[in-house]
Amino acid sequence: MTASSVAAEYNWLFWILVVVCGVVSTGIAFVVLYSAWYFRRKRDNELPPPSISNSVKMEAAWTLIPLFLFMGMFAWGAKLYFDIERPPDDAEQIYVVAKQWMWKTQRPDGIREINELHVPVGQSVKLLMISQDVVHSFYVPAFRIKQDVLPGRYTSIWFRAIKPGKYHLFCAEYCGTNHSQMIGWIYAMEQPQYQAWLQQGAAEGSLASDGEKLFHQGGCANCHHFDGHGPGPDLRGLYGTTVELADGTTTVADDVYIRRKLMDPRATTVRGFDKNVMPNFSKLVTEEDAIQLIAYIRSLGPAPTAPSSIGTAPDSYGKQPGIAYPGAGPIVNHTPGMQ
Ligand SMILES: [Cu+2]
Numbered sequence: 001m002t003a004s005s006v007a008a009e010y011n012w013l014f015w016i017l018v019v020v021c022g023v024v025s026t027g028i029a030f031v032v033l034y035s036a037w038y039f040r041r042k043r044d045n046e047l048p049p050p051s052i053s054n055s056v057k058m059e060a061a062w063t064l065i066p067l068f069l070f071m072g073m074f075a076w077g078a079k080l081y082f083d084i085e086r087p088p089d090d091a092e093q094i095y096v097v098a099k100q101w102m103w104k105t106q107r108p109d110g111i112r113e114i115n116e117l118h119v120p121v122g123q124s125v126k127l128l129m130i131s132q133d134v135v136h137s138f139y140v141p142a143f144r145i146k147q148d149v150l151p152g153r154y155t156s157i158w159f160r161a162i163k164p165g166k167y168h169l170f171c172a173e174y175c176g177t178n179h180s181q182m183i184g185w186i187y188a189m190e191q192p193q194y195q196a197w198l199q200q201g202a203a204e205g206s207l208a209s210d211g212e213k214l215f216h217q218g219g220c221a222n223c224h225h226f227d228g229h230g231p232g233p234d235l236r237g238l239y240g241t242t243v244e245l246a247d248g249t250t251t252v253a254d255d256v257y258i259r260r261k262l263m264d265p266r267a268t269t270v271r272g273f274d275k276n277v278m279p280n281f282s283k284l285v286t287e288e289d290a291i292q293l294i295a296y297i298r299s300l301g302p303a304p305t306a307p308s309s310i311g312t313a314p315d316s317y318g319k320q321p322g323i324a325y326p327g328a329g330p331i332v333n334h335t336p337g338m339q
Contacts, residue, residue: 003167003188004143005124005160006084013076020069084145087158091126094119095207095291098149099132101178103169106291110206111198115184117169119161120194126158128255130287137173140186146172152263154256161188211296214289223277231277233270239298244271258294 002008039049094117097104105113119125129138129149138157139146142165147157161167171182189197205213215221223232238253246269251257260267263282269275285293 001142001165001167002144003161003163003165004140004145005162006080007142007144007162009080009083010144013073013080017073020073024066084157087126087156088124088160091124091158093126093128096127096129096138096149097132097287097291098129098136098138098171098182100134100176101171101182103138103171103182103184104288106207106288108207108295109198110204110210115169116187117184118187118189118194118197120191121161121164121188122191124158124160126156128154128156130154130259130291132287134175135173136171136175136182139170139172140167141170142167143186148173154259161186164188164190164193207292207295208299209296211292211294211299214285214293215296218281218284218289218293220293231274233273235297236300238300239294243268245269246271246273246275255291255294258297259290262290262293 002011093108095106096117097106103115103117105117127138127147129147130153131149131151133151135151136149137146138149140159143159143161145157145159147155149155165188167186167188169184169186171179173179175182215224223230224235225232226234226236239258241253242250243253243257244250248271251268257268261278262285263280265278265280266275
């Protein structure tokens with residue numbers, strides 16, 4: 001079954017590899033066997049044949065023809081690999097959390113599914129995946145995609161379904177007792193059916209609104225004020241911007257960065273802020289919570305582009321936010337104008 005945008009080309013490459021390798025290896029085997037038989041010593045007193053000097057033409061042929069053939073396969077394979085690994089810009093992002101033994105999917109509008117994923121035909125979908133426990137692997141044969149899903153790290157894969165249908169989803173990494181039951185279905189639907197499905201599946205809240213609840217329940221709001229006066233940075237407009245870190249490097253505030261801030265807050269510190277304040281949430285928030293918090297923070301942006309007034313107002317601790325603490329460089333705020 002071929003049901004994704006890359007599947008047909010994948011098949012072509014696969015069969016061409018099989019045919020070329022098959023023809024070349026049976027050809028070589030045939031010539032070896034034929035020569036052994038044809039050039040055998042036919043009489044006891046037969047002398048060794050005269051030695052033949054080399055032929056540049058023949059050597060060039062058997063060097064260059066395979067070289068072009070195999071470099072061509074390599075180039076094609078590399079191109080297809082990049083196509084499969086790089087999601088197009090218009091891809092819709094869906095989160096996948098794997099756990100023993102199920103697949104949970106969450107989309108930005110809040111619809112959640114277990115062991116099922118409904119997608120519209122023709123729409124590119126990027127999956128951002130993480131495991132709550134052990135290594136799993138997201139495998140949809142009909143789409144020719146397979147990606148390990150790891151604990152503690154986001155991995156991603158994308159696809160565009162081109163044919164409506166119901167396609168098997170497998171876990172392709174042995175992950176414990178019920179590994180073989182960690183299976184599900186991807187439903188690719190035409191737009192009208194998909195829209196109808198969305199209607200009846202209406203979620204209680206979006207990912208971001210769930211994240212907002214967690215943000216208040218989890219106490220994030222106590223430190224991350226929206227007036228720029230808390231002990232933590234104002235998170236408005238953070239998502240997607242470049243953050244200046246205390247060690248002088250910079251990083252992009254993407255899903256990976258924000259998740260890490262929750263699970264391992266000492267790994268990086270925002271420049272100009274106290275590194276010992278942000279609590280470690282790794283025991284308190286699940287991967288699903290983290291995804292919702294990220295969605296909420298993402299929904300806060302982008303920041304208005306007013307001229308920066310950082311450094312004028314003392315924060316609630318009486319410190320000047322713009323004045324560097326000892327050892328820290330000058331503050332470069334990634335949310336200019338936020339006060
Ligand atoms: Cu699994």
